[in-house]
Amino acid sequence: MNLSTRSHLSRLAAIVLAVSLVVSACTSIRLISAYDQQTDEALTALHDSTDEFIAKLIANAKTSKNAFNKHKNFYDETDMQLRRLEFRVGSIPDNRQTVKLVADIRASILGEGKCTADGGSLRDLHCLPENAAKGPSKVALEISRRNVNQTIRAALALELAKKQGLEPKN
Amino acid sequence: MANDTVTSDNLGDKIFNAAKTSFGDNYKLIQHFLEHESEKLAITLRMIIQASAENQITGAEAKILLTQQKIAASAILTSAEGITAVAVQAAIDASVKVIRGFVNGKIGFPLL
Numbered sequence: 017m018n019l020s021t022r023s024h025l026s027r028l029a030a031i032v033l034a035v036s037l038v039v040s041a042c043t044s045i046r047l048i049s050a051y052d053q054q055t056d057e058a059l060t061a062l063h064d065s066t067d068e069f070i071a072k073l074i075a076n077a078k079t080s081k082n083a084f085n086k087h088k089n090f091y092d093e094t095d096m097q098l099r100r101l102e103f104r105v106g107s108i109p110d111n112r113q114t115v116k117l118v119a120d121i122r123a124s125i126l127g128e129g130k131c132t133a134d135g136g137s138l139r140d141l142h143c144l145p146e147n148a149a150k151g152p153s154k155v156a157l158e159i160s161r162r163n164v165n166q167t168i169r170a171a172l173a174l175e176l177a178k179k180q181g182l183e184p185k186n
Numbered sequence: 187m188a189n190d191t192v193t194s195d196n197l198g199d200k201i202f203n204a205a206k207t208s209f210g211d212n213y214k215l216i217q218h219f220l221e222h223e224s225e226k227l228a229i230t231l232r233m234i235i236q237a238s239a240e241n242q243i244t245g246a247e248a249k250i251l252l253t254q255q256k257i258a259a260s261a262i263l264t265s266a267e268g269i270t271a272v273a274v275q276a277a278i279d280a281s282v283k284v285i286r287g288f289v290n291g292k293i294g295f296p297l298l
Contacts, residue, residue, distance in 0.1 A: 046275065047271045047272075047274055047275045047278075048268055048271040048272055048275060113264050113265070113267055113268035113271070114268070116264050117261055117264055117265060117268075120257050120258075120260060120261040120264070121261075123257050124254055124257045124258065124261075132246070133245070133246035133249040133250060134249075135250050135253070136250055136253030136254045136256070136257055137250070137254065138254075140250050141247060141250050141251070141254075144246055144247070144250075146244060146246065147247075152247060153242060153243055153244075153247065155233075155237045155242040155243055156237070156242075156243045156247040156251065158233075159230060159233050159234055159237065159243075159251050160251060160254060162226070162229075162230045162233070163230060163251065163254040163255050163257070163258045164254070166223065166226055166227070166230075166258040166261070166262070167257060167258045167261045170223070170258070170261035170262045170264065170265035171261065171265065173219060173265050173269065174264075174265045174268040174269055174272075177215075177268070177269040177272045178268075178272055181212065181269075181272040181273065181275070181276045
């Protein structure tokens with residue numbers, strides 16, 4: 017190892033040591049929140065209920081069974097689920113990423129209820145004037161299902177990473 | 187056989203290697219996560235383009251689905267950012283763990 021590399025290595029080690037000492041001396045300092053089981057369970061429940069809902073819509077695609085008015089309850093219940101989850105994740109310190117991810121999930125499933133092409137949610141897709149009577153097309157629902165699932169899974173992946181990465185390994 | 191004893195002379199190397207090993211392992215997981223999710227995004231985008239070209243979805247549906255996909259892409263990057271923070275935290279924890287005995291022994295009380 018040449019002198020320059022050795023010098024860089026020593027400097028880097030000193031930085032790591034300094035950060036380590038500061039972090040360990042102030043044990044309340046964390047880069048990111050610890051794993052939260054309630055968040056994990058709420059995200060899993062949200063995934064299950066939404067996926068089941070879209071699967072039923074796909075099975076009944078383009079029939080009067082998928083009229084938006086017949087499914088308002090799902091959106092209202094999901095809104096309540098998300099409100100509880102938003103309160104939970106917002107109360108946990110150093111949880112910025114998960115707060116943003118839950119906001120993304122809300123945007124993906126509920127959006128702002130614009131019911132126009134300017135929306136970006138499953139609800140917008142469902143309450144479009146052209147879809148209100150019989151629901152979205154099967155293909156549109158299948159694509160929306162992928163988008164919603166991927167958004168929820170992104171949040172779950174982070175929560176599981178916290179569980180695996182921040183637990184002390186002996 | 188590697189020398190596991192921490193001394194004043196090898197303290198820096200021990201900290202650096204512990205952090206490097208921990209972060210290196212986790213970096214591979216982050217890379218795999220991003221590659222896997224990017225491929226899923228690409229598949230969905232191809233589905234939107236094909237369905238739109240074949241008139242299986244309306245223009246309004248296509249626009250909504252694209253916006254919804256942007257939300258998914260944003261969520262993936264946010265998740266990757268969070269997982270990276272977890273990895274850095276783990277690297278710091280690993281570096282502290284490797285020097286804990288040495289530092290506490292020298293100081294005479296449990297500082298770390």
